[in-house]
Amino acid sequence: MIVKIDQDGCIECGACEQTCSALFVVESGRKASIVEKYRKNTPDIGDVPDTLIGCVNDAVASCPVQVISTG
Numbered sequence: 001m002i003v004k005i006d007q008d009g010c011i012e013c014g015a016c017e018q019t020c021s022a023l024f025v026v027e028s029g030r031k032a033s034i035v036e037k038y039r040k041n042t043p044d045i046g047d048v049p050d051t052l053i054g055c056v057n058d059a060v061a062s063c064p065v066q067v068i069s070t071g
Contacts, residue, residue, distance in 0.1 A: 022055060023038055032067075
């Protein structure tokens with residue numbers, strides 16, 4: 001599964017990181033991004049391992065501005 005963050009719409013609330021810190025990180029003053037281990041070529045797109053699918057789906061549901069998508 002691929003996960004993508006629309007960083008333009010990200011409000012840096014940290015809900016994704018609180019829900020799934022194995023895949024998402026929100027550094028102070030920066031938009032949410034995918035942890036380096038799972039990034040594709042940019043910090044806003046990542047490859048989700050099967051073990052984190054549930055965690056990522058929870059993060060998608062917890063995002064108050066709905067900027068995280070999977071496919």
